[in-house]
Amino acid sequence: MRAADFIVRSLEAHGIERLYCVPGESYLALLDALHDSNRINTVVCRHESGAGFMAVAEAKATGRPACFAVSRGPGATNGSIAIHVAEQDALPVVALVGQVSRAERGRFAFQEVDYQQFFGGMAKAVWEVSDASRLAELMPRAFHTASEGVPGPVIIVLPEDMLYDDVAATVSGPWPLARPGASASNADQVAAMLATAERPLLMAGQVMRSPEGKAGLAAFAHAHQVPVATTWKNQDVFDNNDPLYAGHIGFGSPPPHRDLLSKADLVIACGTRLGDVASLNYTFPSAPEPAQPLIHIYPDAKPIGRVFRTDLGLVADPAVLLGQLATRPAAHAAARGKWAGDIKTFIDGFMAFNPSSPSDGVDFGRVVAAIARHAPADATIITDAGNFSSWVHRHWRMTPDNLMLGAIAGAMGFAVPAACACAMMNPERMAIAVVGDGGMLMTGQELATAMAQGAKPKIFLSDNGIYGTIRTHQEKHFPKRVSGTDLHNPDFSAWAHSFGAHVVTIDKGYDIDTAVASALDHDGATVVHVHSSREAISAFTTISKLRGE
Numbered sequence: 001m002r003a004a005d006f007i008v009r010s011l012e013a014h015g016i017e018r019l020y021c022v023p024g025e026s027y028l029a030l031l032d033a034l035h036d037s038n039r040i041n042t043v044v045c046r047h048e049s050g051a052g053f054m055a056v057a058e059a060k061a062t063g064r065p066a067c068f069a070v071s072r073g074p075g076a077t078n079g080s081i082a083i084h085v086a087e088q089d090a091l092p093v094v095a096l097v098g099q100v101s102r103a104e105r106g107r108f109a110f111q112e113v114d115y116q117q118f119f120g121g122m123a124k125a126v127w128e129v130s131d132a133s134r135l136a137e138l139m140p141r142a143f144h145t146a147s148e149g150v151p152g153p154v155i156i157v158l159p160e161d162m163l164y165d166d167v168a169a170t171v172s173g174p175w176p177l178a179r180p181g182a183s184a185s186n187a188d189q190v191a192a193m194l195a196t197a198e199r200p201l202l203m204a205g206q207v208m209r210s211p212e213g214k215a216g217l218a219a220f221a222h223a224h225q226v227p228v229a230t231t232w233k234n235q236d237v238f239d240n241n242d243p244l245y246a247g248h249i250g251f252g253s254p255p256p257h258r259d260l261l262s263k264a265d266l267v268i269a270c271g272t273r274l275g276d277v278a279s280l281n282y283t284f285p286s287a288p289e290p291a292q293p294l295i296h297i298y299p300d301a302k303p304i305g306r307v308f309r310t311d312l313g314l315v316a317d318p319a320v321l322l323g324q325l326a327t328r329p330a331a332h333a334a335a336r337g338k339w340a341g342d343i344k345t346f347i348d349g350f351m352a353f354n355p356s357s358p359s360d361g362v363d364f365g366r367v368v369a370a371i372a373r374h375a376p377a378d379a380t381i382i383t384d385a386g387n388f389s390s391w392v393h394r395h396w397r398m399t400p401d402n403l404m405l406g407a408i409a410g411a412m413g414f415a416v417p418a419a420c421a422c423a424m425m426n427p428e429r430m431a432i433a434v435v436g437d438g439g440m441l442m443t444g445q446e447l448a449t450a451m452a453q454g455a456k457p458k459i460f461l462s463d464n465g466i467y468g469t470i471r472t473h474q475e476k477h478f479p480k481r482v483s484g485t486d487l488h489n490p491d492f493s494a495w496a497h498s499f500g501a502h503v504v505t506i507d508k509g510y511d512i513d514t515a516v517a518s519a520l521d522h523d524g525a526t527v528v529h530v531h532s533s534r535e536a537i538s539a540f541t542t543i544s545k546l547r548g549e
């Protein structure tokens with residue numbers, strides 16, 4: 001079989017249904033092999049970052065490996081943002097990357113890149129296939145490596161001429177993953193520490209996203225009356241209406257929130273790597289010596305004890321372990337009422353939305369509040385990176401029926417491609433993206449991909465004419481010295497309309513509820529163009545306040 005055909009059969013054997021790509025002459029044979037696949041939808045994107053972000057979104061939404069293909073040199077470098085995000089977000093993404101022919105390698109050939117050097121610091125593995133017979137091993141190994149332990153990106157580099165070689169081997173499907181379970185003695189150890197805690201707190205991370213994870217988490221929290229905080233961009237793993245919800249931890253968490261949670265006398269970090277944002281820049285728990293005993297449960301040993309002294313580190317499946325613990329007798333549960341009550345009082349106050357009426361545009365929080373009111377209960381909610389998302393995290397009470405997707409890596413440009421991918425993957429589930437005017441012009445052109453695929457994402461655009469997040473920092477550190485943060489924008493309504501999308505415009509004085517409801521009702525790709533206020537710069541502050549006016 002031709003190597004290119006072997007690769008496509010191998011993708012099929014691994015359950016790949018969509019290959020997001022931008023074509024290149026470096027992998028014509030692969031495109032030709034895809035022509036014969038009736039199981040893989042070749043999703044042609046408009047920029048490699050869009051293709052990569054779609055694969056990232058698919059991996060995040062499903063927990064399974066997703067794939068994208070890019071051409072050599074500029075294609076690969078354009079797509080590199082997705083490799084970085086897949087690393088930072090711990091997602092199983094396999095990238096197929098074009099390469100110059102083997103005879104040209106090392107001669108500074110046209111579009112030649114040494115991918116080991118380029119991606120080596122980000123990817124879990126970079127394999128250049130100079131011998132096509134190795135594909136039989138490298139294809140399943142790539143998927144396996146991307147998924148095992150802490151998931152992450154794997155790069156398969158495809159020299160152009162190698163794709164035409166003959167491969168005699170048979171195609172194999174996914175290799176079984178070695179997965180940790182959870183032993184009764186693991187549960188004993190956690191139970192023993194929990195038994196003496198009056199103010200325990202569970203921090204729930206990405207690994208809890210599976211239905212079993214969400215169910216185990218709720219069962220455990222209720223059985224033992226343990227408040228649950230969700231880590232950055234994992235707001236959907238626990239019901240935000242639950243009296244035990246202890247909030248979403250990450251950018252924008254105000255100091256009183258951290259101070260309150262810091263009163264915990266036991267922290268159980270569950271299915272989180274306890275990274276920078278999840279730990280509020282390593283202040284909660286405090287690094288390297290947490291102020292309280294720390295239990296860290298994760299399916300891989302690598303993140304445990306990496307930054308924090310950990311009293312009990314367990315390499316275990318957190319969903320199974322929490323499920324086991326939920327059936328154990330609860331000690332102290334009643335005594336935890338005041339602790340849980342104090343947290344609930346804080347969260348209720350913090351999540352309540354008080355709309356403002358700035359003179360220079362729409363308070364984007366009003367739009368977010370309207371989306372939350374009208375969106376289907378199982379909506380997928382996708383955030384780009386920027387201030388507009390502060391209202392989403394602060395005021396939208398999500399539940400485990402939702403799916404929340406956002407780049408922990410904070411990469412702008414994620415939301416539109418991610419919404420396109422989600423709408424393609426599951427047309428019955430509404431995919432709602434929230435994006436700023438900054439991120440929109442980074443990857444918003446993937447709206448064309450959505451139109452080509454018949455996908456129907458709902459994209460809410462906060463057009464405030466500034467890189468608002470950076471303006472916030474700027475006004476804080478250099479008040480009134482605006483530099484490099486103003487934007488000159490196109491007419492986004494006309495722009496979105498030109499793609500063939502349905503467009504709803506919201507300006508000051510409009511009936512926001514009616515506009516949002518009609519946008520969500522429309523059966524087609526929709527862009528809601530909101531003329532947002534600059535003054536109401538985020539869910540936490542205003543430009544005037546930042547300037548001390």
Ligand SMILES: Cc1ncc(C[n+]2csc(CCOP(=O)(O)OP(=O)(O)O)c2C)c(N)n1
Pocket residue numbers: 385386387388389410411412413435436437438439440462464466467468469470
């Ligand atoms: C790819 C990328 N480039 C730059 C940044 C730095 N950055 C973070 S937020 C932001 C501004 C976002 O602006 P916008 O999308 O307009 O949303 P706003 O903050 O105004 O609501 C920038 C430039 C980033 N996170 N990602």
